[in-house]
Amino acid sequence: MTTAPLTRRKAPVSLIAIFVTIVLLAAAPFWASRGTLNMLMEALAFLALAQMWNLLAGYTGLISVGQQAWVGLGGYLFFALAMFSGLPLLIALPVAALLSGLIAFPIGWIAFRLQGAYFAIGTWVIAEVFRLIAAQFSALGGGSGISLSIDVVKSLATSRGARDMVMYYIAFGLGIGSVMIVWLMLRSKWGLAFTAIRDSEPASESIGIRIRRVKFMVYVATAASTALTGGFIFLQKLRITPDAAFSVNEWSAFIIFIVVIGGIGSIEGPILGVILFFTLRSFAADWGSWYLITLGALAIGVMLVDRQGMWSILKSRGVPVLFKTTRWFEP
Amino acid sequence: MEWVNVLIQGVLLGGLYALFAAGLSLMFGVMRFVNIAHGDFIVLAAYLMLSFVTFMGWHPALGIVAVVLVMGTIGYLGQRILLNRVLGKDILPPILVTFGLSIILQNGMMEVFSADSRRVSSGALDVASISLPGDLAIGAMPLLMFVVALGVLAGLHVLFFHTALGRLLRATSDDAEMVPLMGGNKAHVFALATMIASGVVAVAGIMLAMKTNFDPSAGPSRLLFAFEAVIIGGLGSLWGTLAGGVVLGVAQVVGAQIDAGFQILAGHLVFLLILVVRPQGLFARMKG
Numbered sequence: 001m002t003t004a005p006l007t008r009r010k011a012p013v014s015l016i017a018i019f020v021t022i023v024l025l026a027a028a029p030f031w032a033s034r035g036t037l038n039m040l041m042e043a044l045a046f047l048a049l050a051q052m053w054n055l056l057a058g059y060t061g062l063i064s065v066g067q068q069a070w071v072g073l074g075g076y077l078f079f080a081l082a083m084f085s086g087l088p089l090l091i092a093l094p095v096a097a098l099l100s101g102l103i104a105f106p107i108g109w110i111a112f113r114l115q116g117a118y119f120a121i122g123t124w125v126i127a128e129v130f131r132l133i134a135a136q137f138s139a140l141g142g143g144s145g146i147s148l149s150i151d152v153v154k155s156l157a158t159s160r161g162a163r164d165m166v167m168y169y170i171a172f173g174l175g176i177g178s179v180m181i182v183w184l185m186l187r188s189k190w191g192l193a194f195t196a197i198r199d200s201e202p203a204s205e206s207i208g209i210r211i212r213r214v215k216f217m218v219y220v221a222t223a224a225s226t227a228l229t230g231g232f233i234f235l236q237k238l239r240i241t242p243d244a245a246f247s248v249n250e251w252s253a254f255i256i257f258i259v260v261i262g263g264i265g266s267i268e269g270p271i272l273g274v275i276l277f278f279t280l281r282s283f284a285a286d287w288g289s290w291y292l293i294t295l296g297a298l299a300i301g302v303m304l305v306d307r308q309g310m311w312s313i314l315k316s317r318g319v320p321v322l323f324k325t326t327r328w329f330e331p
Numbered sequence: 332m333e334w335v336n337v338l339i340q341g342v343l344l345g346g347l348y349a350l351f352a353a354g355l356s357l358m359f360g361v362m363r364f365v366n367i368a369h370g371d372f373i374v375l376a377a378y379l380m381l382s383f384v385t386f387m388g389w390h391p392a393l394g395i396v397a398v399v400l401v402m403g404t405i406g407y408l409g410q411r412i413l414l415n416r417v418l419g420k421d422i423l424p425p426i427l428v429t430f431g432l433s434i435i436l437q438n439g440m441m442e443v444f445s446a447d448s449r450r451v452s453s454g455a456l457d458v459a460s461i462s463l464p465g466d467l468a469i470g471a472m473p474l475l476m477f478v479v480a481l482g483v484l485a486g487l488h489v490l491f492f493h494t495a496l497g498r499l500l501r502a503t504s505d506d507a508e509m510v511p512l513m514g515g516n517k518a519h520v521f522a523l524a525t526m527i528a529s530g531v532v533a534v535a536g537i538m539l540a541m542k543t544n545f546d547p548s549a550g551p552s553r554l555l556f557a558f559e560a561v562i563i564g565g566l567g568s569l570w571g572t573l574a575g576g577v578v579l580g581v582a583q584v585v586g587a588q589i590d591a592g593f594q595i596l597a598g599h600l601v602f603l604l605i606l607v608v609r610p611q612g613l614f615a616r617m618k619g
Contacts, residue, residue, distance in 0.1 A: 063426050065367070110603060113610040114562070116422045117365035121558045122606075125599055128555060132596040143592075248551065253434055260427055289438035296431035296438075303417055303424045303431075 014322045025172060029165050041168055041236060043278050044175030048229045049251065050258045050270035051178040052222040057256075058265035059186075059194035060215045061201075063116075065252050066123025067226050069107075069130045072245030073100050074227025075234035076134055082152050084139075089156050089235065093170070096231045101224030108219045112212070124248065131246035145241025153238060170232050178225065179323075183267055186325040190214070195325075198265060249292070257295045261302055263311025267323040272311050336467055337588050338581060343469070345560075345573070345580030346477030347542065350535040351553055352560035352572040353484060354528040360567050361504050361524040364418055364425050368433035370554030372529065375436060376402050376536020377545050378444055381451050391453070399533040406529025410522040418521070433550065440547035451540040476538050483534055484573055490527070491569070500524055504567075552595070559602040565612030574613050578605070 028040055049071070057063045077096035081087050087095060107126055114122040135143040157163045185191055193214050196204035205211055230251075234240045244250070254277065262273020277295075284291040302309050315321065355369050366372070376398055383394040417424035459471035491497040503510050503520050510517045539545055539553070556579060564575025579598050586597020605612070 057423065063423060065430065110607055113606050117426050118562065120426055121365065121555065125555055125559065125602065129596065129599045136592065256430065289441045292438045293435050296434040300428050300431040303428050307424060
């Protein structure tokens with residue numbers, strides 16, 4: 001039996017679609033209004049967070065309700081570095097993510113003592129601990145938070161237009177980068193391991209995958225990239241408070257609903273979910289609590305009807321797969 | 332003497348946490364299922380008590396019975412109609428469904444009761460206290476709660492180990508797949524377990540309503556306290572949840588004594604410490 005190369009049935013169409021979307025998004029600062037640009041930035045940051053949660057939950061089965069720990073930690077470390085270390089902002093951002101990744105080692109070691117649903121709640125406790133500790137740091141504004149000073153912000157670029165441009169391309173890099181990295185990862189040896197773990201843990205262990213180690217590395221890697229996105233989100237907001245940084249609604253509920261409604265365990269699912277989420281939000285601006293109630297009900301509905309979400313429904317209606325990750329074996 | 336007082340307060344607070352934890356522990360024990368909306372159901376029970384007693388003017392005793400009945404019914408039907416459909420080998424659906432329920436409950440209660448923080452007054456009982464020799468005073472309310480917690484745990488103990496239903500629940504806990512083969516109805520047993528757990532949740536919610544101010548967003552932190560008490564006590568151990576609740580209560584009260592902002596953090600840190608030192612909890616009976 002030989003392994004055939006990754007086959008590309010209908011691949012040209014999907015590749016063209018991906019290419020056109022990337023070009024349109026890359027050119028956004030030249031065609032979009034400031035409002036649209038801000039919305040795109042937010043959507044791209046959410047896409048990055050959603051891809052990371054999906055990698056964690058959809059492929060390695062680690063369901064976390066505490067990813068806000070890493071969004072907030074990334075934001076706080078970034079603010080601390082930007083204000084006190086004198087590092088340029090564009091360096092402080094990855095350094096904050098790297099530090100968060102290092103912190104994820106001991107934190108993950110503790111969280112991994114819990115399994116399944118208890119792991120989920122355990123990650124939530126850890127996020128709460130981060131929030132309460134952040135509120136104790138008076139140098140970072142304690143419970144009421146802190147803003148980035150004008151001088152620090154201006155070091156990014158002096159004019160507002162140029163700043164918008166720099167920030168947009170960071171968001172672009174995060175959103176598109178997260179999709180591409182997950183895609184490349186899933187097509188690699190690691191991807192085979194993830195998919196095997198997702199499909200059957202005992203079977204994957206029996207063919208020599210060190211499940212615990214793979215899961216742990218994925219946990220640390222997603223923590224670092226979630227922190228990178230978190231740093232950017234608060235650079236865009238220019239202000240950070242413990243409640244906003246470690247918000248379970250914003251960084252877990254929304255992200256989880258996006259992935260689940262869009263389709264967990266696929267690359268297209270989170271993309272679809274982000275599009276749905278932002279479309280629904282533009283209609284639901286004045287729904288208040290009903291917006292969250294609707295999202296919660298949709299997520300429950302997905303779990304009852306089809307656990308693979310909207311993407312699976314579309315796929316079964318003949319919509320071609322955009323990001324090929326499956327291999328075909330020819331006897 | 333001040334520290335003895337603090338310690339007593341912590342132990343009594345632990346009784347409330349044990350009540351929070353008992354329902355969570357029971358559902359996990361029978362169905363290997365964790366209800367992320369557990370805290371929000373406690374708050375829902377608190378709002379039901381508020382509605383019956385404060386808004387509709389019922390007698391508190393009638394209110395308590397009504398809340399327990401309503402919550403038990405919600406629990407039975409919710410398990411049969413919704414949760415039984417998503418329980419299975421895959422742990423994702425039950426987590427997501429209950430997480431969705433949690434968000435729906437929080438925002439639904441926000442719509443109905445507004446974000447104002449509320450409390451159910453218990454009259455003179457609120458401020459009554461019992462003086463002990465050596466400058467010690469025990470509040471009547473915390474003491475009553477502790478006694479109620481002991482009573483509920485004792486009731487669950489009798490139910491589990493001395494009744495036919497308890498035998499069925501323990502059998503389901505040991506091997507749920509075998510229950511139908513022995514002539515039991517798994518869906519019905521699961522629903523009964525949730526019904527009992529919801530009754531305990533109702534009592535916990537009533538206690539919450541009478542002890543402190545609560546608002547629609549108070550659920551998640553109640554879930555975390557319940558969860559911590561379960562893990563500290565050890566999975567599957569009924570009396571372990573009492574020990575877990577007491578450890579957590581004492582940690583929080585001692586933390587508050589050091590610095591007012593340190594109360595909740597101290598509880599979380601003691602929980603994480605125990606997770607590192609003794610991950611199976613103090614009195615473990617089963618594996619996660």
